[in-house]
Amino acid sequence: MLVGEEPYAPYQRPPLSKDCLLGKLEPDRLLIRDPQWYAEQGVTTRFSTRIREIRTSRRQVISDQGDILEYSKLVLCTGAGARTLPERMGGDLDGVFTLRTIADMQRLRPVLQPGRRLLILGGGYIGLEVAAVARQLGLEVTLLEMADRILQRVADRETSGFFRDLHREHGVVLRESTRVARLAGVDGRVRAAELESGERIDADLVLVGIGSQPNTALAESAGLECDNGIAVTETGRTSDPDIYAAGDCTSFVRNGVRVRLESVQNAADQGDLVARVLGGEETAYTAVPWFWSEQYDCRLQIVGLNHGHTHTVLRRSGKDRSQSVWYYADDRLLAIDAMNDTRSFALGRRIIEMGKHPSPEQVADPEVDLKALVRPPKR
Amino acid sequence: MTRITWKIEGDRDISGEVEDGLNLMEAAIAHDVPYIYGECGGCLSCATCHVFVEPEWLEMTGPVDDVEDAMLEMTDVERRKTSRLSCQVEVSPELDGLVLHVPIPE
Numbered sequence: 398m399l400v401g402e403e404p405y406a407p408y409q410r411p412p413l414s415k416d417c418l419l420g421k422l423e424p425d426r427l428l429i430r431d432p433q434w435y436a437e438q439g440v441t442t443r444f445s446t447r448i449r450e451i452r453t454s455r456r457q458v459i460s461d462q463g464d465i466l467e468y469s470k471l472v473l474c475t476g477a478g479a480r481t482l483p484e485r486m487g488g489d490l491d492g493v494f495t496l497r498t499i500a501d502m503q504r505l506r507p508v509l510q511p512g513r514r515l516l517i518l519g520g521g522y523i524g525l526e527v528a529a530v531a532r533q534l535g536l537e538v539t540l541l542e543m544a545d546r547i548l549q550r551v552a553d554r555e556t557s558g559f560f561r562d563l564h565r566e567h568g569v570v571l572r573e574s575t576r577v578a579r580l581a582g583v584d585g586r587v588r589a590a591e592l593e594s595g596e597r598i599d600a601d602l603v604l605v606g607i608g609s610q611p612n613t614a615l616a617e618s619a620g621l622e623c624d625n626g627i628a629v630t631e632t633g634r635t636s637d638p639d640i641y642a643a644g645d646c647t648s649f650v651r652n653g654v655r656v657r658l659e660s661v662q663n664a665a666d667q668g669d670l671v672a673r674v675l676g677g678e679e680t681a682y683t684a685v686p687w688f689w690s691e692q693y694d695c696r697l698q699i700v701g702l703n704h705g706h707t708h709t710v711l712r713r714s715g716k717d718r719s720q721s722v723w724y725y726a727d728d729r730l731l732a733i734d735a736m737n738d739t740r741s742f743a744l745g746r747r748i749i750e751m752g753k754h755p756s757p758e759q760v761a762d763p764e765v766d767l768k769a770l771v772r773p774p775k776r
Numbered sequence: 777m778t779r780i781t782w783k784i785e786g787d788r789d790i791s792g793e794v795e796d797g798l799n800l801m802e803a804a805i806a807h808d809v810p811y812i813y814g815e816c817g818g819c820l821s822c823a824t825c826h827v828f829v830e831p832e833w834l835e836m837t838g839p840v841d842d843v844e845d846a847m848l849e850m851t852d853v854e855r856r857k858t859s860r861l862s863c864q865v866e867v868s869p870e871l872d873g874l875v876l877h878v879p880i881p882e
Contacts, residue, residue, distance in 0.1 A: 409817040427817075431806065662822075665815050689821040696843070698821055739820065739846035747850050768849065 398441045398466065400448060400458075405499060406432045411661060413502040414526040415691050419533060420506065424499045451619035453637050470639055472671055473627060475612035477645040477659055482518070482605050487580030492587040493603045496523055508602055511535030516590055516600035518577060520547030522690050524606030525560060529692040532567045539570040539598060541590070546573050550608075551699075553709045555722045556734045560692065567693055609659060611646045624648055626657040631681040633671040641675070643667035649682065654704055662687045685750050698742035701732030701749050710757045714738045721745070723760045730754045747771040778872045782809045782827075785880050796869060800862035800876070801825040811878050818863035820844060825862035826851040830875035834858050837865045837874075852881035 401407070408427040416422035435442045443460075450459040451471065458466050479495035482488030494505045505527075509515070515531045517524045520542030531538045544550075546557040564571050576593040580603060590598045611626040622628040622636035626648030633641045644664035648657040666684040673680050688699040695718070706724040713720045714737075721741035724732040730749060735742035744767045748755065751771065759765045777793040780803055784790070794803040804812035804825065813824035820843050829837050837860055840848070844864050848855040862876075 411817060411819070426802075429805075434808070661815060661817075665813070687821065689816065689819060691819065696820075739843045740849070742821075743823070743846045743848075743850040771849070 398443065399435060400443045400446050400460070400466070402445070402447045403498060403500075404445045406430060406435065406442065406444065408499065409661070410497070411689075413499065414496055414523055415530065417502055418496075418506055418509070418527065418530045424502070427499070448615060451615060451640070453619050453640070456639060468639070470641065470675055472675075473616055473635070473640065473642040473646060474644050474664075474668065475615060475627075475642075475646045477609040477611045479523075479605070480608045480610055482580065482607075485579070486577070487582060487587065488605070490580055490582040490587040490603075491585055492582075492601065493580065493605060495605050496527060497609070505604070509534050509536060513537070513601045514539070514599060515602045515604065516598060517541070517604045517606060518590075519606035519608070520544075520571070520573070521550065521606055521608060522548075524604065525564065525692055526690060527604050527606065528564055528569050528571075529567070532564075532569060533693070536602075537570075538568070539600070540564065540572070541575045541577060541592075541598075542571075542573045543576045544573065547571070551703075552734055553703070553706075553722050553724065555709060555711055556697075556736070559720070559736050560695075560697075563692060563695055609645070611648070611657060613646060616640075616642070616646075624655060628655075629667075632674045633667055633682065634674075641671045643671045651702070656702065656704070658686055658702075660686060660688050685746065687746060695737055696739065698735045698739060699732065700735075700742060700746040701730075703732040706731050708757075710760045712738075712741060712760050713763055714741065715763055723757070725757060728754060728756070741767075744768060744771055778867050778869055778874075780807075780867070780871070781873075781875045782807070782812075782878050783875065784810060784878045787880075794867045796867050798867050800827070800860075800865045800867060802863075803867055804862055804878075809878060811880055812862060814863060820847050820861065820863070823847045823851045823861060826853065826855075826879060827860055827862050828856055828858045828877040828879065829860055830877065831858055833871075833874050836870060840864075851879075853879035 407429045412422050447461040448458045449461050456468050479497040514537045517528055517540040528538050528540050548557045578591045578593045580587050581589045581591055587603050613623045613627055616627045617623050627642040627646050629642050629647045629649050635642050645659045648655050670682050686702055690697040703724040705726050707726050710723040719737040721733055721735040721738045733745040753770050780794050781791040790807055790809050792807040801814040801818055815824045816822040844861050848859050
């Protein structure tokens with residue numbers, strides 16, 4: 398049985414901040430499977446159903462309506478939710494949005510009208526992707542980042558700089574090291590942001606893109622171990638032997654460091670892992686993480702995790718606005734950010750999956766064909 | 777509706793009518809074709825919808841652009857001249873009868 402809080406069958410979230418918001422893709426195209434497919438597979442579905450409690454000792458979950466559902470194995474795929482601004486900072490004013498679900502997108506899309514002033518809080522993927530969409534729709538866009546550079550949590554200076562330039566060229570007013578004290582409204586509707594410096598920035602709409610938090614409340618109240626996510630083993634198991642978890646809601650140890658990944662790759666691969674484990678297969682999570690973003694006509698593709706890198710190497714593809722940043726910990730390749738450079742992403746992903754470590758000199762030299770590392774020339 | 781056939785290497789054939797305007801990855805998912813995952817939703821980031829086009833149909837599926845060409849470098853089963861990423865081919869009446877071969881990853 399598959400139980401979900403949202404009224405829809407499982408769907409692809411990434412386009413919500415890209416083609417869907419632009420109006421190029423309708424939400425019905427996002428469904429991962431047709432709703433009737435689940436029944437054909439013998440899966441009972443219950444959507445618009447929120448689970449409020451897990452009774453681990455009885456192996457039962459209780460829905461908001463009070464229904465009791467029994468399980469022999471339970472898998473938590475509760476995802477993550479958008480972080481919001483607290484009420485005391487004006488987070489509850491009308492005209493303040495977050496973007497995580499189809500419903501969020503359907504609220505935001507109709508108000509993105511040409512000429513309106515959109516203020517975006519947060520220079521992460523959601524903030525930057527919405528900035529790109531809003532500029533393409535003809536809004537005036539200001540984006541504020543409190544850290545000293547956008548994408549600070551996920552990328553090196555080189556990559557941050559690439560996207561800073563891209564957005565400024567497209568007319569976004571992008572300000573880093575800028576902290577908001579509160580949002581100010583009139584009659585319950587947002588009108589401006591007041592900065593810690595005392596400056597005031599007028600706005601008709603505010604998008605809050607300040608990260609996400611794992612939906613762990615249900616797991617925590619059931620006594621499952623949580624640590625920036627529901628803690629799972631390399632087989633996807635939680636601290637209860639009959640409960641597994643997969644996707645954005647989990648955290649797990651990778652290369653000695655506990656990580657939580659918010660990505661389609663991790664959701665799909667951990668889901669696949671848990672299904673195999675429950676089917677009796679002996680396997681463990683080894684997938685290499687990858688991510689992507691689209692802003693204007695620029696495609697960012699990332700493979701690996703750059704935590705703990707000591708330096709980066711820039712590889713230029715020879716084409717305009719096309720480059721990749723390779724992250725090293727000493728001589729070990731950890732991760733790659735590829736901007737409009739799918740060739741480096743594709744080769745790099747195979748290089749990382751194969752556990753190879755091309756030297757920084759090889760990578761920096763655009764004349765060196767990295768393909769030979771991956772697929773030796775045929776005889 | 778357009779008729780598409782997927783030949784699973786060393787296994788069965790799956791044939792089905794597909795709504796025009798979808799891409800071949802969406803069509804494969806709708807027909808439960810194994811080994812076609814389309815993890816990235818068709819944005820050219822995962823290469824999990826790799827197929828070999830029956831040679832006589834190759835030209836009809838249109839040209840391979842630079843991004844698809846690059847992504848074909850990371851397919852699980854090594855690319856051939858007839859390789860395509862299903863998400864990059866839109867289903868249209870001209871493709872009625874199209875035959876695709878689905879490689880099985882190791």
